[in-house]
Amino acid sequence: MDPLLAIDDLHVEFAIHNSKLQALRGVSFDIPPGQTVALVGESGSGKSVTAQAIMGLLPDNAHITGGQIQFANNNQKILDIAALPQDSRAMQDIRGGQISMIFQEPMVSLSPVHTIGDQVSEALFLHREIAHQQGLQLTRDMLDMVGFPDPDRAMKTYSFELSGGMRQRAMLAMALVCRPALLIADEPTTALDVSIQAQILMLLKKLQAELNMAVLLITHDLGVVANLADEVVVMYQGQILERGTLKALFTTPSHPYLKALFAAVPRLDIGPEQRLQSVHPIDYDIHALKQDHDPRSEAQNSLPHLQVTGLYKTFYAHQQGWFRRAAKANPAVIDVSFKIARGESFGLVGESGCGKTTLSKMLMRALKPDQGSVLYNDHGQQRDIYALDNRELLRLRRCMQLIFQDPFSSLNPRMTVFDLIREPLVIHKIGDKAYHAEMAKSLMHMVGLDPRYLRRYPHSFSGGQRQRIGIARALALKPELIICDEPVSALDVSIQAQILNLLKDLQQELGLSYLFISHNLAVIHYVAQRIAVMCQGQLVEIASREQLFAKPLHPYTQALLSAVPIPDLTQPLDFHRIMDGRASKPQSWPAPYTVNPGQKTMLQEVEPQHWVRQVSDSVPQRAQA
Amino acid sequence: MLHYIIKRVLLMIPTLLVISMVTFAIIQAPPGDYLESYIAELESQGESVDKDKIAFLRQQYGLDKPLVQQYVHWLGGILQGDFGYSFEFDMPVSKVVGNRMQLTVLVSVATIFFTWLIAFPIGIYSATHQYSWGDYGLTFLGFLGLATPNFLLALVMLYFANVYFGTSIGGLMAEQYIGQPWSWDKLSSVLQHLWIPVVVIGTSGTAGMIRRLRANLLDELQKQYVITARAKGLPRAKLILKYPLRLALNFFIADIGAVLPSIISGAEITAVVLSLPTTGPMMLNALQSQDMYLAGSFLMFLSTLTVVGVLVSDLALTLLDPRIRLQGGHQR
Numbered sequence: 001m002d003p004l005l006a007i008d009d010l011h012v013e014f015a016i017h018n019s020k021l022q023a024l025r026g027v028s029f030d031i032p033p034g035q036t037v038a039l040v041g042e043s044g045s046g047k048s049v050t051a052q053a054i055m056g057l058l059p060d061n062a063h064i065t066g067g068q069i070q071f072a073n074n075n076q077k078i079l080d081i082a083a084l085p086q087d088s089r090a091m092q093d094i095r096g097g098q099i100s101m102i103f104q105e106p107m108v109s110l111s112p113v114h115t116i117g118d119q120v121s122e123a124l125f126l127h128r129e130i131a132h133q134q135g136l137q138l139t140r141d142m143l144d145m146v147g148f149p150d151p152d153r154a155m156k157t158y159s160f161e162l163s164g165g166m167r168q169r170a171m172l173a174m175a176l177v178c179r180p181a182l183l184i185a186d187e188p189t190t191a192l193d194v195s196i197q198a199q200i201l202m203l204l205k206k207l208q209a210e211l212n213m214a215v216l217l218i219t220h221d222l223g224v225v226a227n228l229a230d231e232v233v234v235m236y237q238g239q240i241l242e243r244g245t246l247k248a249l250f251t252t253p254s255h256p257y258l259k260a261l262f263a264a265v266p267r268l269d270i271g272p273e274q275r276l277q278s279v280h281p282i283d284y285d286i287h288a289l290k291q292d293h294d295p296r297s298e299a300q301n302s303l304p305h306l307q308v309t310g311l312y313k314t315f316y317a318h319q320q321g322w323f324r325r326a327a328k329a330n331p332a333v334i335d336v337s338f339k340i341a342r343g344e345s346f347g348l349v350g351e352s353g354c355g356k357t358t359l360s361k362m363l364m365r366a367l368k369p370d371q372g373s374v375l376y377n378d379h380g381q382q383r384d385i386y387a388l389d390n391r392e393l394l395r396l397r398r399c400m401q402l403i404f405q406d407p408f409s410s411l412n413p414r415m416t417v418f419d420l421i422r423e424p425l426v427i428h429k430i431g432d433k434a435y436h437a438e439m440a441k442s443l444m445h446m447v448g449l450d451p452r453y454l455r456r457y458p459h460s461f462s463g464g465q466r467q468r469i470g471i472a473r474a475l476a477l478k479p480e481l482i483i484c485d486e487p488v489s490a491l492d493v494s495i496q497a498q499i500l501n502l503l504k505d506l507q508q509e510l511g512l513s514y515l516f517i518s519h520n521l522a523v524i525h526y527v528a529q530r531i532a533v534m535c536q537g538q539l540v541e542i543a544s545r546e547q548l549f550a551k552p553l554h555p556y557t558q559a560l561l562s563a564v565p566i567p568d569l570t571q572p573l574d575f576h577r578i579m580d581g582r583a584s585k586p587q588s589w590p591a592p593y594t595v596n597p598g599q600k601t602m603l604q605e606v607e608p609q610h611w612v613r614q615v616s617d618s619v620p621q622r623a624q625a
Numbered sequence: 626m627l628h629y630i631i632k633r634v635l636l637m638i639p640t641l642l643v644i645s646m647v648t649f650a651i652i653q654a655p656p657g658d659y660l661e662s663y664i665a666e667l668e669s670q671g672e673s674v675d676k677d678k679i680a681f682l683r684q685q686y687g688l689d690k691p692l693v694q695q696y697v698h699w700l701g702g703i704l705q706g707d708f709g710y711s712f713e714f715d716m717p718v719s720k721v722v723g724n725r726m727q728l729t730v731l732v733s734v735a736t737i738f739f740t741w742l743i744a745f746p747i748g749i750y751s752a753t754h755q756y757s758w759g760d761y762g763l764t765f766l767g768f769l770g771l772a773t774p775n776f777l778l779a780l781v782m783l784y785f786a787n788v789y790f791g792t793s794i795g796g797l798m799a800e801q802y803i804g805q806p807w808s809w810d811k812l813s814s815v816l817q818h819l820w821i822p823v824v825v826i827g828t829s830g831t832a833g834m835i836r837r838l839r840a841n842l843l844d845e846l847q848k849q850y851v852i853t854a855r856a857k858g859l860p861r862a863k864l865i866l867k868y869p870l871r872l873a874l875n876f877f878i879a880d881i882g883a884v885l886p887s888i889i890s891g892a893e894i895t896a897v898v899l900s901l902p903t904t905g906p907m908m909l910n911a912l913q914s915q916d917m918y919l920a921g922s923f924l925m926f927l928s929t930l931t932v933v934g935v936l937v938s939d940l941a942l943t944l945l946d947p948r949i950r951l952q953g954g955h956q957r
Contacts, residue, residue, distance in 0.1 A: 055856055087861055096858030108849040111868050112948050123857040158947045174857070 002072060003030035004181055004214050005054065005099075010067035010082065012049055012058065012238075023049045023062065025238040031182060036208065036215040038229035038246075040222065040261070042279070042494045043463075046238040047218045051184045054216070055101055056086040056094070074098055074181065097127035100175035104187035106167035110159035116143070117155030120174045127178045139177060145210075146173045147203060164352070165196035169203070176207060183208075184216045189224060193351040193519055198563040201228060202575045220493050222265055223565030226250060227573045234258050250569050264497035265567055266522040268549055276501060276526065279494035280464075284448030284502060286509045303377050304339035305481060305513045306363070311336040311372035313358055332358045333369070334537040337603065340481070342377065345507050345514040347528025347545075349521055349560070355537040356517045360483050363515070364400060365393065376400070376481075398428055401474040403503075405486035407466035411458040417444075417469055418454040424476045443472040447502060464495035471502065481513045488523060500526055521564050525549060530609075533557045536586060539603060540593075542611040553612045555589045591615070626950075630940065637932050644928040645703075649696045652917045652924070658688050659712045659915045686710065699921065709918025713911070718922045722904060728797055729903040731815070732822055737884060739827040740834055748838030752846060753865060763835070770832030779825045779898040786821075796900055797822070803902075822899055826892040834877075841876055845869035878941045885934030886927045 012024040024046050031037045039047045052058045054069055069081040071094065084091045100123075103109045110119060121139040124130060130138070136155070143151040146169040159167055168188065175183055185204065189197035205228060208215055217228055225232060226246070233243040234255065242255040253259050263277035270276075313333040333355045340346040350356050361367040363374055365385050375382040376396060388396060401424075404410035411420055421443055422436040431439070441451040447468040458466055467487060474482055484503065488496045504527055507514050518524050524531055531548050533541040533556065541554040552558045565573055586595035592614045595601055603611040660683055664674050683689050687698055702709055708718035747767075751760045796803075797818050802811040845851070846869050854864050893905035904923070911919040943950050 057852060057855055092858045092860060094858070095856055101856045103849060103853060105849055109853045111850045111854070111872070113871055113946055114868075115947075122854075122859070126858055158951065160948055161951065171853070174853075 003070075004033040004072055005031040005216075006068075006070040007050070007054075008068045008070065010050070010053060010069065011065045012046075012053055013063055013065045014059075015061045015063070023238050024053070026067070027235070027238070027240055028067075029233045029240065029243055031214050031216055032231075033181065033214050034208075034212050035230045036217055036228055037231045037233060038217045038219060038225040039233050039235060040219065040225055041235035042220055042492045044237075045235040047235055048186060049238075050235070051101065051186055051216065051218055054081060054182075054184060055099060056081060056084065056091040057101075058086065071099070072181075093127065096123045096175075096180075097178050098180050099182045099184065100178065100180040101184040101186065102168070102171045102175045102188050104190050106164050106171055106191065109171055110167060112158060112160050114158075115155065116157050116159065116162075116170050116173075119159075120170065120177055123174060124177045139173075142173045142177045143170075145207065146170070146176070147199075148173075163196075164192055165199060168192060168196075168200050172200075172203065172207070176211060176213075179211055180213060182214045182216065184218070186218045187220070188217075190219070190221065194521065194560060194563045195351060197224075198565070198573055198575075201565070201573065204228065205575070221565065222261065222493070222567035226567045226569055227565050234261075247569065250567070261494065262567065264494055266497070266500065266520075266526040267566065267568075268522055268525050268561075268564065270526070272545075276497035278498035278501060280498060282448035282468075282498055282502070284505075285445045286505055288442045288445035303342075303380065303382060304375075305342040305344070305377050306340040306515070307375040307377075307382065308339070308363070309337045309373050309375070311359065311362060311374070312370045313355075313362060313367065314370055331537050333362065335602070336372070336534075336537075336539055338532055338539065338542060340513050340515060342480075342513055343507075343511045344530065345504075345516055345528045347524040347531040348515060348517045348534060349519065349524045349531060350534030351519055351560075354534045356534055357485060359534075360402070360485055360515065360517060363483060364397075364402065394428070398477045399480045401477060401479040401482050403467075403470055403474050403482060403484045403487045406490050407463050407470055408490075410470055411466055413458055416455055416457055417461075420458070420469060421454075421473050421476055424473060428477060430477070439476060440472075443475055446475065446506075447472045462495075463491050464498060467491060467495075467499055468502065471499075471506070475506070479512070481515070482507075483515045483517070485517045486519065487516075489518065489520065496523070503527065521560060533560065538586075538601075538613060539611075540613045542603065544609055547607075547610045551610075553606060553610070555593055626943075629943075633936055633939070637936065640932055641929060644932075645700055645925060646696070648921055648924040648928065649699065652912075652915070652921050653692060653695075655915060657915070659917060660686075660688060662915050663712070686712075699918070703922070703925065708922040711911070711916055711919040713914055713916045713919070718919050721907070721919060722922065725902055725904045725907060728815075728901075729905070732797070732819065732826070732901065732903055733887070735819055735823045736827040736830070739823050740831045743827075744831045744834035744838060748835045748842065749865065749870065751835065751839040752842035755843060764839075767832040767835045770828040771836070773828065775825055775829060775892055775895040776898045778828060779822075779895050782821060782825060783899070797902055822892075822895065822901055825899065826895055837876060838873065841873035842869055845872045848872075875942060875946060878945060879938050881938035881941065882931060882935035885937070886930040 007030070008028050010024050010027040011022070014021040014023050027046070027050060029037065039050060041047050049058070049062070052062075053064060054071075058064070064082045067082060071079050071081050073079050073094065079090070079094070081091070081094065084094075110116070117136070117139060120142065121135050124135050124138060125132075128135070140151040140155060143154045148154040148166070148169065154170075159170065162170065188204065189200050192200060201224065204215070207213075215228075217225070219225060229246045231244065232246055232249045234241045234249070234257065236257050241257050242249065242253070249258065253262060257279070260277060260279045264279050266276060311333055312331070312335060315330045315332050316328065336355075336359060338346070348356055348359070358367065362369045363385075365374075365388075368386065374385045376385050376399070378396065378399070383392075383396070385393070385396060415423070418437070418440050421440045425431055425436050425439065440454055444451040444454065449465060449468055449472070453461075458469065461469065467490075471487075487503065488499050491499060500523065503514075503516075506512060507527075514527070516524065516527050518527075525545060528545060530542065530544050532539045533548070533554065535556045541548065541552070541557045548557065549561070552561055562574055586593075589595065593601075593612075594615070600616045601613050602616050603613050604616075606612050606614075660679055664679060667674050687695055690698075699709060706719075708722075710716070711718050711721045714721045747763050751763050754760050798811060798814040799818075802808075802814050805811060842865075846865075848869070851864070851869055854868050855861075859867070893909050895901075896903045896905040897909070908920065908923045910916075911923065
């Protein structure tokens, strides 16, 4: 069969400050009609540039310097897209009409001031000669097809009224409304939660079959590839390293880079002693900084490092009306209790909006809870952090530090690395400038960065390097407990392994306690010893890593686990089990887990050290966690 | 939505009341009153002052009463449409201002349209052709316009018009039409004169708006939704008008609150230089000579326009931007 799209020896060059950057160096591959080709590689490998070249959406400073992109258009005529001017009529006809694209960031890919109906129908009216009413009807049908429960209402909604998953559905509707022959999906699910990701993948697969279109799937997630692709193309630094059928590449990867990529992905089935192999390993010297930890007595260590009891927090959305202010209560954290032992890595997993970040803010006393207490073990004394006065709190802050999710916005772009790393020391008035310089050097060694970089500004570092700067900053005060809030979710897989290994080594070597927050179960599995699962503000299950993954009891945990795409052909996603978001609705959980207004649920120990939230009278009561 | 509008309108009442107090305090703040500066002026010219006449006038205008009473009297008058009496012009304020108001509004509205007409195409061009020669050239012109004071530009133009064309470009119409009722000839004379003050007054505003539009549009052009729209196959011109420009308009709407009062008060100094028969110089004069009711009326009028302008721009923003309309009231 003739390919739908044939890329032959494509070269793309970027002009940056009078120098040339070769973004693509001789890329060739075919996309057969109706098939899914996955383009795999880390950021900067040229995946997105390839897609932009196909769409004629290259930035102004990029030029195709060689090669062809042969596209068989709907009249069975072969067009060379590489030779077409990007703003030509012919190219505009192809874009959106015959080749469509969806993007990674559903939150910003839609215009906030135009309705979904307007944006979806726009492509239709551009490319098809169609009466207005009929076009709107087709748009409604498309919205229905991608899973909007009420297409009529969806036509009139704005993007900011929708959740991330629904926005991505709207994007899909927009891309597919003209029934294109090829859909380019650029990291379509990277920004989404696992269960939403699974739903979107399922939808993509279903629509592909219904519309008989080819898909070019760009991703760095090998789990997604395993579940969707027919053929795989692996890219690195603008070149294709390896290509072949999914089966061939996954069972017998031959190129070392692909092998390395497989070894870098955290999986649920690796043993506790196994380490991830980073694609870009870094050298770091954890003992560069002498930790003068005071030797703690056994008695101290038997007390939990952090004990959280019965935390509640509710936010109110004010709705203004005549003479009254109705406040709609949004409970964000409900009855959360757990303990973190000294030196333990405690994982907290849950989807976005489940209250993870609110919880972490309350632990740092950045927010006050409505109820509950947080006891911190301060040299054998359990102190309630909400009862501390400001001076004591400042002292305790030295013991607890945060590592943030976004390495780009968490570093002040106007401060040098040195200033960033020593800022905590300055705030807490520790040491003089010579000491700061000494500390900063040691910290840089610790996270595997060259101390000569201290004078640079954050913008000259990659995402992974920035995250390491953030880690160095968190370590500057020699904390005992670190809250890692999604520290790797903004990073590439190849970088992810490197950061995870660093964090894991730091924790073990320095005896740190971690609260490790993530939505990625595989990451949590790799780092955490005990894991709590959070859903809609409540902890639904707490267990050791082994127990949780071997025997998840709560329906929500089970649903989460079944939604993780695994880079293994023998464990495909079970699309039938992925109910449309039902697993995260407490009302639809089966007894004894169901949550009804009248019934009280609480965490109950169903087996040693394995707690599950259940209706309180379903099991003989034991003490609460 | 209706609740919101009613609430905002009701809120304007206390706001304006406070403004009126402040206004009154300000016009009363300099020592003395109009009659005293009037006496001083007469005495400096060597004329004698009739004490009885002054006392009569003082009583007539209520200047001998306590401040609070004067304020209440003034405010009460305004509420009934009586803006008081101008000492200097010796006639009711509404009559003094009324004559000039038409021309002022004409000049200002023409200036605003001039600004928009020039600024929008240039701003869009500059943003879409960033760092091109065209952009640099227009940016240079823009900075020049921004940096040149209006009155200086007015003087320069007066000079050149006189030297090269031998005409005086001051005023808003040929002399024979001043004080005459409106006619076609008068209108055409006005239109012939109008373009100079419009260009002079509008230049810096245009330049400023080009800069702001360019900056706003550049921000929006980077956004992902623009790429999404391009990926749909939208032609470039249509795309820019429909998406980024629409989102870059917010600043422009928010500006209305500031534009409305400047219709009345804008460009006083330029108006003085060009001897335009607008309200700007009159207000300046009234403030100088402590013509309290005239000055007070002006200030009140400007404040009212500001408050109304802000309301209008808030409502327009609400209509234009669904994010404001639908997300309002959400708080943590």
